[in-house]
Structure formats: C-alpha cells, structure tokens
Amino acid sequence: MKHAAFAVNGPETSDCSLCPNACRIAEGHRGRCRGRGRKNGNLVVHNYGVIVSAHMDPIEKKPLYHFYPGRSILSVGSYGCNLSCRFCQNCEISQHEVNGEFIPPQKLAQSASTIPENLGVAFTYNEPGISYEYILESAPLIHNLGLKVVLVTNGYLSDAPWRNLCGCTDAMNIDLKGFTDEFYANICGGKLAPVLKNIQSAHEAGVHLELTNLIVPELNDDPGYFEEMITWIASLSTEIPLHLSRYFPHYKENAPPTSPELLEDFRVRAARKLKNVFIGNVSPTEANNSCCPDCGQIWVERHGYSVHIKSPGTTCTCGRRKSVHGI
C-alpha cells in the first residue's frame, strides 16, 4: 500500500525527517524503518494502514497500570521500526517487511467501536511513530466514537510530529531503554537525547504517561546509570509509573535472562524516588498492586492480568487524589 508521506520539515540534507535518523532515500529504496521509502520521486509510506497484528489485550499488557485498569483494548500493529535494538523482543515484525491486511482509518475506528467493553485502540507491537499519518488520521475518528487512543512507543521521533501525536493521544507507554548515549548508539542504533525530550514534552502536553525500562544483564544494568535515570524521571514527576521489565534472549542478544532478584533490587532502588514502580515478565508479585503512597491502601490489586479494583473513585479514603485514571 502506498500513501504519500506528510511533509515534515527537517534539515535539507535529509529526505525523511520524521525521526532523528533523517534518512536519505534513493529512488526505489526504503528508509531505516522499512515502512517509508521513495517511489517515482515521492516519499511514500509503504506500511500505511497495513495491520500485521490485531488482538484484544488487557490494558495492563501495554503495560499501562494507571489508565483504566482491568479494561481491554483493541491493539494493532504494522511492521517496521526506526531503532534496531539488539535485544528486540518483537524483531519478527519490527525488523522485517511483513504482509498484513489494509485497514483504512474509518474501518479501524468503526471496528473498534463494535467490540463490547473496548476501551479504544492501542497502536503497538511495532513502532507506531513511523505510522504517523495513519495515527493522525485515525485518532479523531476513534475519539469521535467515544474511545481512547494509546501509543506504545520508543519515543524516537522528530519534535514537530511528536507534538502532533501528543495532541491526539490519551495515554502512552514510552520505552526508556537505557540512560547513556553509548547504549542508544551501540545497542539500539539511536540517540538518547530525543527520547528524553519527547518524554518531557508528552508529560507537559498532559498525555497520561508510563515508562518501561527493559533491563538487560551487562548492557544497561549499571546501578549508577540506573540511579541517574530514576533521578531524571523523578525530576519530571514522582507519580509517573515505571515498569521494569525482564529481558529474555532474542534477536541478536544472547545474554542470559534478567534474574528476578536483579529486577527486585532495581525496583527497590527506583521506589526510593518514584511512587509507582512495577516489574514485568515475572511471576505475579504483590509489588504490582497500585497503592496509595500516603496511607498504603490498595487501590488496584493485580495477579498477572487478573485485576481487582479494591478502592473505586478518584480520591483515597485518606484524602489523597488518586493517580489512576478510570477507577
């Protein structure tokens, strides 16, 4: 499927400026993300509306723990990604061109609205940022039907398109993959600074924001850099939920899986500065309940994807306003 790419102003040395990769793209070739290329002299979006994966997922699986807990959301993904993380857990669709079904924005929104109890549409699985035009066109249609728009993203986009996405998104989970330039450059093929800037602008735009950090042994498990990352997140807001996720060997990375002990150690370190720290890809743990930071009352109890709202309402019995939407 071919679709003209929106004009995204950028340096004259690049053809596509949608993301910081700023690709030069020769006729008949594609950019690094594989989703966008040049044909007959024009920039085109090859993966426009090409849906490779579509499932009803618990919102907790995105992961979003403080955004309508216990609800399910239609989750869709295409192919391609503008990063190339050695440990990519979705490399089958992120690092290859994959066939899918063309679903135009109107049909996507309409389909989402016919699913009982559906919260909305989550753009996920591959990197949604490279489907910029598709999301920008779909989001108002989804909103008009009373549904929410969610992005699960690496946050690696140029400033202007990122702000446009923030303007039409209700909630995001952004991957903060590490906290050094070297890690982003050598392991992910990107840069740290644009991701930090975009996390900050999503927060300032009022998007409900949660972060995920996949901890890979010996690659990004340095306690010093981790501490710096936690301090930086806390400087934005100590309320931002952080998901520390267990890595398993995949794609080009053979390091052993993250030990549950290391995850728990990092959870405790992070919880010294952040109020909502969770661990993922491990057996269910009490640490994944959402509790009042002031009085300790359990607001949301979780056993894996089984969710119980223990304390409905917007305010805790101690008077604290809850940081959980939709309970």
Ligand code: SF4
């Ligand atoms: S969106 Fe794709 S084609 Fe455009 S600059 Fe980024 S990687 Fe290159």
